[in-house]
Amino acid sequence: xxxxxxxxxxxxxxxxxxxxxxxxxxxxxxxxxxxxxxxxxxxxxxxxxxxxxxxxxxxxxxxxxxxxxxxxxxxxxxxxxxxxxxxxxxxxxxxxxxxxxxxxxxx
Amino acid sequence: xxxxxxxxxxxxxxxxxxxxxxxxxxxxxxxxxxxxxxxxxxxxxxxxxxxxxxxxxxxxxxxxxxxxxxxxxxxxxxxxxxxxxxxxxxxxxxxxxxxxxxxxxxxxxxxxxxxxxxxxxx
Numbered sequence: 121x122x123x124x125x126x127x128x129x130x131x132x133x134x135x136x137x138x139x140x141x142x143x144x145x146x147x148x149x150x151x152x153x154x155x156x157x158x159x160x161x162x163x164x165x166x167x168x169x170x171x172x173x174x175x176x177x178x179x180x181x182x183x184x185x186x187x188x189x190x191x192x193x194x195x196x197x198x199x200x201x202x203x204x205x206x207x208x209x210x211x212x213x214x215x216x217x218x219x220x221x222x223x224x225x226x227x
Numbered sequence: 228x229x230x231x232x233x234x235x236x237x238x239x240x241x242x243x244x245x246x247x248x249x250x251x252x253x254x255x256x257x258x259x260x261x262x263x264x265x266x267x268x269x270x271x272x273x274x275x276x277x278x279x280x281x282x283x284x285x286x287x288x289x290x291x292x293x294x295x296x297x298x299x300x301x302x303x304x305x306x307x308x309x310x311x312x313x314x315x316x317x318x319x320x321x322x323x324x325x326x327x328x329x330x331x332x333x334x335x336x337x338x339x340x341x342x343x344x345x346x347x348x349x
């Protein structure tokens with residue numbers, strides 16, 4: 121099975137900061153990488169698919185990059201509503217797997 | 228508007244069984260591959276399994292810890308997805324979400340239900 125590792129597990133940043141989360145796969149997954157946002161008590165929401173394509177309605181301050189084994193999710197200017205946990209997920213294997221999550225807190 | 232509504236969660240003893248349902252609306256369910264994803268208390272997301280559409284054989288796949296204990300099925304006439312869970316263990320305690328799989332975007336869980344909580348405890 122493909123293992124997904126995110127870093128950091130937690131980060132605290134100020135409004136307006138540029139924030140980057142990384143996700144590493146245990147083997148090449150080409151660009152089969154998705155990002156989700158989850159707020160407390162809510163279902164996850166798809167943010168980015170195929171490594172860098174923004175889901176409809178997602179603000180342009182979110183961007184994704186990478187290929188192979190190393191990927192990033194960047195928030196260019198952190199907003200209060202971005203406080204959430206973010207998960208990467210590989211869909212290269214038919215058995216999907218998620219990273220352990222990164223909790224983003226606003227200072 | 229795509230809607231997924233899960234039900235059937237509750238408290239069950241270890242070794243017991245439970246069947247979850249997910250009723251879909253707002254899209255052509257029979258043309259949608261579907262997943263179950265779970266989240267243990269205070270934990271991250273875990274993909275549980277998937278069922279293909281009937282036209283692709285309706286095949287299923289599961290994460291290793293639930294293989295042989297959980298069964299995913301679908302009733303396209305009722306727009307309903309099921310998760311039959313047998314031989315439940317305390318580690319199966321989680322909120323269970325149904326999701327579409329690649330419905331409007333490729334190879335992603337693009338729509339999610341609100342989840343149903345399963346607690347396995349004596």
